[in-house]
Amino acid sequence: MSASRSAPRLLALDTATDTVHLALVQGDAVQVRALPGGAQSSAALLPAIRDLLAHGGLALRDLDAIAFGHGPGAFTGLRTACAVAQGLAVGAERPLLALDTLAALAESARQQGETAEAVWSVLDARMGEVYAARWCRGADGGWTADVPVALYSPAALAEAIAQAPAPLAGNALTVQAEVLGPLAARLVLASWPAAVPGGAALAVLARAAQARGAWIDPALALPLYVRDKVAQTTAEREALRATAATVAAAGAA
Structure with a gap:
């Protein structure tokens, strides 16, 4: 190479x-x-x-x-x-x-102003489900998932986020607003619904x-x-x- x-x-x-x-x-x-x-x-x-x-x-x-x-x-x-x-x-x-793709959501949130070193990426998967992972930013600018990519129901995702809180990024914040909105407010988490890859x-x-x-x-x-x-x-x-x-x-x- x-x-x-x-x-x-x-x-x-x-x-x-x-x-x-x-x-x-x-x-x-x-x-x-x-x-x-x-x-x-x-x-x-x-x-x-x-x-x-x-x-x-x-x-x-x-x-x-x-x-x-x-x-x-x-x-x-x-x-x-x-x-x-x-x-x-x-x-x-x-x-x-x-x-x-979900790491790109985390990076998009960072570019919009998020300063945390960990971000939950939450992408609408349709059928009432969400693709999500929790990402940690490395010194090289890349992101590594410490909670791996998985498919969640909104309730299961809320539980996972509550166990390892971090700011939220992605369109599932809008699609699943009834669940993720109150969760973010309760845990005082920044939300970046406009984050995209x-x-x-x-x-x-x-x-x-x-x-x-x-x-x-x-x-x-x-x-x-x-x-x-x-x-x-x-x-x-x-x-x-x-x-x-x-x-x-x-x-x-």
Whole structure:
């Protein structure tokens, strides 16, 4: 690996939520993009990446690595991020960096003004449940979960937070306001409902992962599924490979 760790050139993407977030890191400079997620994301993602690289004056092969948010989040979004990142990495012969979407929420809260060294990330998982983890910030700017990522009912999450209080970040603060609002008030916890896995947060995580040398072979990249459905079906695996192959061909062109 010949990448310069002091001035990395990194592309980062996250499609785990209703918004697609992108970041292009060039040393200390960061360009970010946000675009609608969901059904529109697959069609819009590659053109947005091409536009971001063009504005930075870079080609895919100029990058040191490609980072992607591996989840948790929406199944379709996670598959999209994984397949696109794999395809771009294979086509450009670059390594991947897998980023934790919930860690990006914690970093987003920090960027909005949170000064605590620990943050609970709480992301709406729909079906009345919440993806959550408690993160501690490291000296390198990265985040490590001391309460690992899990799927909670609102009541179970409230109990877990009460046992290890820390500020709260993420859209579950709005979706599960009836439970998390009174809990935050009772425990006097700061709340950051607007925290998202945005480009600026992804850039920090990507830099930290690059500095640690946390590269993975694109063939080993997998989405982080937390619900009971933890295994991909044969059709899903074939779809993931097909999407990655299509993107790889486009990236190599």
